[in-house]
Amino acid sequence: MxxxxxxxxxxxxxxxxxxxxxxxxxxxxxxxxxxxxxxxxxxxxxxxxxxxxxxxxxxxxxxxxxxxxxxxxxxxxxxxxxxxxxxxxxxxxxxxxxxxxxxxxxxxxxxxxxxxxxxxxxxxxxxxxxxxxxxxxxxxxxxxxxxxxxxxxxxxxxxxxxxxxxxxxxxxxxxxxxxxxxxxxxxxxxxxxxxxxGLSGSKTFTIITKSPQPIIEEIREELGRTCIYNEVLGGYTDKAFTQVTCVINRLEEQKLKEIVSDKDPHAFIAIYDVSDVKKGEFIKQDLQRHQQ
Incomplete structure (x- = not known):
């Protein structure tokens, strides 16, 4: 104390x-x-x-x-x-x-x-x-x-x-x-x-998809980032989807878009600016460690 x-x-x-x-x-x-x-x-x-x-x-x-x-x-x-x-x-x-x-x-x-x-x-x-x-x-x-x-x-x-x-x-x-x-x-x-x-230009990606696991795994392998996800329902169709959330820096934005487009071309993406990021599991991990 x-x-x-x-x-x-x-x-x-x-x-x-x-x-x-x-x-x-x-x-x-x-x-x-x-x-x-x-x-x-x-x-x-x-x-x-x-x-x-x-x-x-x-x-x-x-x-x-x-x-x-x-x-x-x-x-x-x-x-x-x-x-x-x-x-x-x-x-x-x-x-x-x-x-x-x-x-x-x-x-x-x-x-x-x-x-x-x-x-x-x-x-x-x-x-x-x-x-x-x-x-x-x-x-x-x-x-x-x-x-x-x-x-x-x-x-x-x-x-x-x-x-x-x-x-x-x-x-x-x-x-x-x-x-x-x-x-x-x-x-x-x-x-x-x-x-x-801040100058880091961090962004939050919210991804609504039917194929969450391939996207999450690719983000972890290619960007060294972790994600959180939860099940959601479409307000119009009442169909079940998964909402994936990931925080990245601005240099990784295009790469993440490519990952989502490749794994689920029909995924919905919303991008938000983030003023600051403090520690936790969203911190970028060493890519070499994930690729070993």
Missing amino acids: KNFKSRRMLIFIGRIIMTVLGAFITAYGLESVLIPNQVSDGGITGVSIVGSKMFDIKLGYLIAVLNLPFIWLGYKQIGAKFSALSIVGIFSLAIFTSIMHHIPTIIEGDSLLVTIVGGVIIGTGMGLALRNGGALDGIDMFAVLLSRKLPFGTSDFILFLNIFVFILVSTVFGFEGAMLSAIAYFIASKVIHLIEE
Whole structure:
């Protein structure tokens, strides 16, 4: 039990370090790329940037203060660990933006390059924080709460709320600045998704077939993967089938399709993206061991 608690503590410390690193990267993207080129971020950070420009208040102060209600919301809706990591991330972002306020701008003038590089940098930082259980911006927490109260998805509310943020941005950076900010935010959101989902590109195959054993054996021999299966009934025909489920990486996708097509050309296949895979029997086995 003591070793288990020590391991959990080390994992939590590691998450804190990665969240701080994410805040550092995000602050660098804001202060060295976006803000000097009159481009903002979305969310509470975007509102903070506008407030900083309009009222001549340090950006770090506004990021810390404006996010406080959302940190409490995160604590009530998601939990203490998420709230603690978000506090670390948001206050680290506030400190780093203050420290980096006068660092040299690494890109100037080229609007397309500014939005791409800035979006990638801040997306990387925010993605690191989210992947490790925290957040650097409170608007996502607010969107989660609204989605629970109203019949719309979280992503719908994030988009809706950011429309108002970019309208606000246009009052300081103009229409062009608001459009560039929206593009940078879009790029950042895609990078965040990539980091959260991981680079492995794991996929789940669900196969409905009348010939499960040849498929399962071939998957084991050719890919070194195991499967699970269970009996199912067709809703229209009421006939019995077997549902086979297997998790693979994206490089094995075409090979698995060939295996299924060869063993049962009439099999039904559904493919799903998988964000993460943790141990268990789905771990890939050594092919040489199976072929001996």
